[in-house]
Amino acid sequence: MLFGAIADDLTGATDLSLTLTRAGMRVLQVVGVPGSTFHAGAADAVVVSLKSRTIAPELAVEQSLVSAQALLAAGARQLFFKYCSTFDSTDKGNIGPVTDALLAFLGETRTIACPAFPANSRTVYKGHLFVGDKLLSESSMRDHPLTPMRESDLVRLLQRQSRTPVSLIPHEKVRAGAARLEDALAALDGIAIVDAITDADLIEIGRACRGLKLVTGGSGVAMGLPANFGDELGKGERTPLSMPNGRSVILAGSCSAATRGQVAYAKATGIPAMAVSPLDIAAGRIVPGVAVNFVMAQPSARPVLVNSRAEPEEVAAAQQALGVERAGALVEAFLAEVATALARQGVDRFLVAGGETSGAVVGALGVRSLEIGPEIDPGVPWTLARNSDGTPFALALKSGNFGKDDFFLKAWTLLP
Ligand SMILES: Nc1ncnc2c1ncn2[C@@H]1O[C@H](COP(=O)(O)OP(=O)(O)O)[C@@H](O)[C@H]1O
Numbered sequence: 375m376l377f378g379a380i381a382d383d384l385t386g387a388t389d390l391s392l393t394l395t396r397a398g399m400r401v402l403q404v405v406g407v408p409g410s411t412f413h414a415g416a417a418d419a420v421v422v423s424l425k426s427r428t429i430a431p432e433l434a435v436e437q438s439l440v441s442a443q444a445l446l447a448a449g450a451r452q453l454f455f456k457y458c459s460t461f462d463s464t465d466k467g468n469i470g471p472v473t474d475a476l477l478a479f480l481g482e483t484r485t486i487a488c489p490a491f492p493a494n495s496r497t498v499y500k501g502h503l504f505v506g507d508k509l510l511s512e513s514s515m516r517d518h519p520l521t522p523m524r525e526s527d528l529v530r531l532l533q534r535q536s537r538t539p540v541s542l543i544p545h546e547k548v549r550a551g552a553a554r555l556e557d558a559l560a561a562l563d564g565i566a567i568v569d570a571i572t573d574a575d576l577i578e579i580g581r582a583c584r585g586l587k588l589v590t591g592g593s594g595v596a597m598g599l600p601a602n603f604g605d606e607l608g609k610g611e612r613t614p615l616s617m618p619n620g621r622s623v624i625l626a627g628s629c630s631a632a633t634r635g636q637v638a639y640a641k642a643t644g645i646p647a648m649a650v651s652p653l654d655i656a657a658g659r660i661v662p663g664v665a666v667n668f669v670m671a672q673p674s675a676r677p678v679l680v681n682s683r684a685e686p687e688e689v690a691a692a693q694q695a696l697g698v699e700r701a702g703a704l705v706e707a708f709l710a711e712v713a714t715a716l717a718r719q720g721v722d723r724f725l726v727a728g729g730e731t732s733g734a735v736v737g738a739l740g741v742r743s744l745e746i747g748p749e750i751d752p753g754v755p756w757t758l759a760r761n762s763d764g765t766p767f768a769l770a771l772k773s774g775n776f777g778k779d780d781f782f783l784k785a786w787t788l789l790p
């Protein structure tokens with residue numbers, strides 16, 4: 375084991391695992407803080423998937439530090455802290471507090487922060503994060519239900535969350551190449567937001583980070599890291615994944631623009647769908663059993679969709695009536711219960727949209743580890759997941775804003 379990563383949500387972890395796999399690493403993805411029985415086997419990299427993006431900063435720090443300890447004990451020479459390519463966080467954290475804590479734990483004073491992911495149109499220029507052609511604060515992320523992003527200047531944003539000095543390494547320095555960038559990193563004191571616009575920038579940044587004990591960012595900056603381990607990589611045996619081929623169900627709890635487009639597209643093509651809202655769940659007007667019966671009553675040859683009502687005005691109304699946390703928790707718990715009831719009836723292929731939603735569903739299914747299968751769209755692979763009894767599931771865990779409109783249809787064409 376060479377490389378250990380801590381991801382603040384599950385879809386982010388899968389995204390990172392895919393990147394590392396494509397760059398030649400054999401990856402084991404584990405769910406939750408690794409326990410005492412954890413062992414990395416033949417993996418080059420272990421990716422710990424937490425659900426720590428929006429929990430209390432003290433708890434996020436604690437879970438990240440216990441994970442870091444387990445990863446170092448398993449042999450990791452470099453740690454990576456993975457957060458969202460749209461820097462999902464609040465003024466309290468958790469990107470700043472977790473980075474501060476990991477630096478202190480490692481006895482280090484420097485690291486980088488780079489959320490760029492050009493394949494999904496996230497770029498960083500002059501320290502500002504862009505989503506497509508828009509600044510982060512003008513993108514649909516400004517209305518995210520849990521982490522509304524209203525600041526695009528990453529130096530300013532991270533400094534609000536962190537005790538460590540935050541500075542900028544501008545694009546000119548990145549363009550000068552890995553060697554010059556490595557010098558800049560050696561002279562650094564604190565956290566550097568690093569500009570990156572293209573995959574080529576990210577590869578150079580990855581090379582320049584070979585001496586850092588801690589790297590932080592989106593999955594993009596991890597593209598260049600595996601090569602730093604040279605021919606030590608990929609020595610473990612690789613066996614092809616044997617994916618389950620039962621009934622297919624889509625559970626969407628994400629309110630992001632991309633997911634809403636995918637839901638609309640799937641419905642327009644005639645995918646059977648049931649929409650639920652937190653207000654109906656809270657009032658007992660809908661219970662998981664009704665959604666389960668709806669799914670099981672459909673022909674088994676096509677996927678079936680259960681989604682939350684996610685238009686911004688519906689989300690705002692639910693949040694006003696129930697509070698942000700309760701509204702989100704109700705939808706997450708509902709979809710998680712639907713998933714477990716369906717699994718009891720033999721459903722073994724789930725596509726879940728949304729990071730928090732995926733965390734809730736995977737937790738409820740009792741999944742402990744995931745292996746990376748075929749890529750559906752940038753950042754989203756199929757995974758072969760197993761729960762504690764060894765029961766296999768095919769899971770696609772989609773970040774809210776990832777994937778093209780046809781994602782809910784295309785995904786199944788990559789399975790047997
Ligand atoms: N109608 C709604 N009103 C309020 N919150 C909602 C609604 N629908 C879904 N949510 C919550 O919004 C959050 C979406 O987060 P997540 O699943 O991480 O999606 P994404 O990947 O798009 O960020 C979840 O906590 C989910 O339960």
Ligand SMILES: O=C(O)[C@@H](O)C(=O)COP(=O)(O)O
Binds near residue numbers: 460592
């Ligand atoms: O970096 C990304 O954008 C993703 O890997 C990610 O973290 C997704 O988070 P959600 O949008 O909450 O699924």
